[in-house]
Amino acid sequence: MSGPTVPERVVVLYESMFGATRQIAEAIGAQLRPFADVVVVNSAGAGPDELAGADLVVAGGPTHVFGLSSATTREEARKIAEHSDSGLVFEWAEVSLGLRDLLHELPHPATPSSFAAFSTRSSKGPRMFTGSAARRIDRELRATGYRQLAAPRDFLVDATHRLVDGQLAEAAAWGAELARAWGRHGRHGMGPKTTGAAVDGG
Numbered sequence: 001m002s003g004p005t006v007p008e009r010v011v012v013l014y015e016s017m018f019g020a021t022r023q024i025a026e027a028i029g030a031q032l033r034p035f036a037d038v039v040v041v042n043s044a045g046a047g048p049d050e051l052a053g054a055d056l057v058v059a060g061g062p063t064h065v066f067g068l069s070s071a072t073t074r075e076e077a078r079k080i081a082e083h084s085d086s087g088l089v090f091e092w093a094e095v096s097l098g099l100r101d102l103l104h105e106l107p108h109p110a111t112p113s114s115f116a117a118f119s120t121r122s123s124k125g126p127r128m129f130t131g132s133a134a135r136r137i138d139r140e141l142r143a144t145g146y147r148q149l150a151a152p153r154d155f156l157v158d159a160t161h162r163l164v165d166g167q168l169a170e171a172a173a174w175g176a177e178l179a180r181a182w183g184r185h186g187r188h189g190m191g192p193k194t195t196g197a198a199v200d201g202g
């Protein structure tokens, strides 16, 4: 006897100054959507409640000074966007706490929750030269008690802070990979989601 199928709840949480990490988050969310209830949440204005009850949290941010942003680096980002010929739009709501602060505030998950961390970073060289916000996020979430579903993943931007060609396709492929990994290791497996009452074969 089976009741209605409850779709898994996935939260894709991102921080973004100029939109690159947001676009990656949206591409990942789109891949997971056939399998789960997916929300893509801007960490600006979000609180720990946003993650409550999530079976899978996919969290990402831009790499600033080798790690996560701070009030100082967000202010630098604002100045970069304000430069007359940058063509960038500053998307961050300045009253907000950063992703770093939000991660610090997270309680130990009440139900077993998996996570995967991502970042955007410079394409100038390997991670050891550029740093990676994904590694910091990965460390924070493991320390809080989340279970790692996949290794931290970086997506690349050019010197103008825009995504390098092909990175959205890479993000979509990684999203699909997460769905498969969830199918192998997740709590219930990630099959196509069923809305409304399940078809009861018995």
Ligand SMILES: Cc1cc2nc3c(=O)[nH]c(=O)nc-3n(C[C@H](O)[C@H](O)[C@H](O)COP(=O)(O)O)c2cc1C
Binding pocket: 015, 016, 017, 018, 019, 020, 021, 022, 061, 062, 063, 064, 065, 066, 067, 073, 074, 076, 077, 080, 120, 121, 122, 123, 130, 131, 157, 161, 162
């Ligand atoms: C203040 C500041 C510091 C940065 N520091 C680094 C860094 O240490 N390593 C790196 O790879 N990229 C660095 N970057 C580039 C960012 O990673 C890039 O702006 C970001 O990926 C763009 O994503 P967003 O539009 O979602 O903010 C820095 C950018 C800013 C504004």
